[in-house]
Structures are given as C-alpha cells and as structure tokens.
Amino acid sequence: MYLGRVIGRVVATRRIAGLAGEKLLIVLPLDETGEGVMESVVACDVVDSGLGDVVHVCDGREATYALRERFVPVDATIVGHVEEFAHDGSPAVDAAAAARRNKRRRNAGNGK
Amino acid sequence: MYIGKVVGTVVSSIKDPKVASLTLQIVQELDEHNRPRGKYVVAVDTVGAGQGDLVLFAQGSSARQTTATDGRPIDAAIFAVIDSWDVEGRLVYQKEGLEVLGASPAED
Numbered sequence: 176m177y178l179g180r181v182i183g184r185v186v187a188t189r190r191i192a193g194l195a196g197e198k199l200l201i202v203l204p205l206d207e208t209g210e211g212v213m214e215s216v217v218a219c220d221v222v223d224s225g226l227g228d229v230v231h232v233c234d235g236r237e238a239t240y241a242l243r244e245r246f247v248p249v250d251a252t253i254v255g256h257v258e259e260f261a262h263d264g265s266p267a268v269d270a271a272a273a274a275r276r277n278k279r280r281r282n283a284g285n286g287k
Numbered sequence: 288m289y290i291g292k293v294v295g296t297v298v299s300s301i302k303d304p305k306v307a308s309l310t311l312q313i314v315q316e317l318d319e320h321n322r323p324r325g326k327y328v329v330a331v332d333t334v335g336a337g338q339g340d341l342v343l344f345a346q347g348s349s350a351r352q353t354t355a356t357d358g359r360p361i362d363a364a365i366f367a368v369i370d371s372w373d374v375e376g377r378l379v380y381q382k383e384g385l386e387v388l389g390a391s392p393a394e395d
Binding site for chain 1 (some may be wrong): 288290318347349350351353364366367368371376379
C-alpha cells in the first residue's frame, strides 16, 4: 500500500460488467514526506473519497478484495483516508496541510 | 490502473492456444494531463475498444480477472473506455460526440 492525493476523477460508461457503479479516481502517489514522486494512477474508491483527500491505496490483485464484485481486473483501490502521518521519528504531518503544499508545489512546477 | 490510448493492433499467427482467441491492442500510456509517458504495453481488449480510444487498463494478476482472460497467460487487460476525466476540477479530456450528453467541455 502507499499514500496518495486524489487529483481527479474518470468517467467511463463502457466498462466490464462487474465494475458497474464503482467510482474511479486519479491518485498521485506520495512519498513518506508527502511529496508527489511517482506517476499518477487510476484507482477504484470504496471510502467516498473526494478531490484533495490524502488516502491510502492498496495495489495488486488484493485491490479487488475491497470491492463488491471481486472477479474484476482492478489493480488499485483506495481503501482509507489519512488524517496524519509521520516517518523516521519526525513529528506527525497533518495530511490535509501536506496535500495543500503538494498541490501548490505541483502547480508551480507545471507553470500553471 | 493507468490511462492509455489504443494506437495499434497486433497480428500474431503462432501463439499459445490459451491466447489464440484474444484481441491484442498496443496501448500507449498517458499521464493525467493527456500526455504520452513514452511507454506502451500490449493488452488484451475485453470491452471492444477501437483505434484511437482512450481506455483504462489493469496490469499484473488482476488482468486475469475477466471471463476472457481467466486462467490465461496475460498480464495486461483493457477493461473500460473513457468518456472523460478531470484533474483538480478542470476537464482534461472528453470523448468526441459526448458533448451533447450535458457535460460542458472546457472553453480554454
């Protein structure tokens, strides 16, 4: 599993039957300090996540275990919301503040 | 799962019987801003995606979890055709012909 920030949503009406009704969100994975470092992924969502939320994502075939229908080709699912996180003995980081910082830095980096 | 664009098909006449009946597509990986990542995969198409369609695909053992790919030696499967997506509240992509369905396309 890894941490991530929800940055978007995907609409796809033509899809495998077992995935009917499942919400698909775009997640930017975060490292242990809250920096976005990896490529964004599309993940199913079972905990009613929204734009800007810091979440934890289960990847691999295990991601299907959170879904109503388990026989579906899903390799990433958002399984929880993160309020704060800490690493290497440093003070806990507020997840919402980390998400806002990450968004600002990323927008600055994209020149937008 | 990743966003990808169907950019080609694969014709293969000598293959394992377990993959003989499957449709293989060449899928170019895209980032969240609809830009190519410079990578592609060969994926089994389970939803009838066509050339140029933007799709979602799954990789690894998850890709076997469809009736078309169950128990077969494949590791990437297209499972949805994308209508639209947005990032940070801004519409990034909308499929042609879907504008009439109500969602307003971005003006810029």
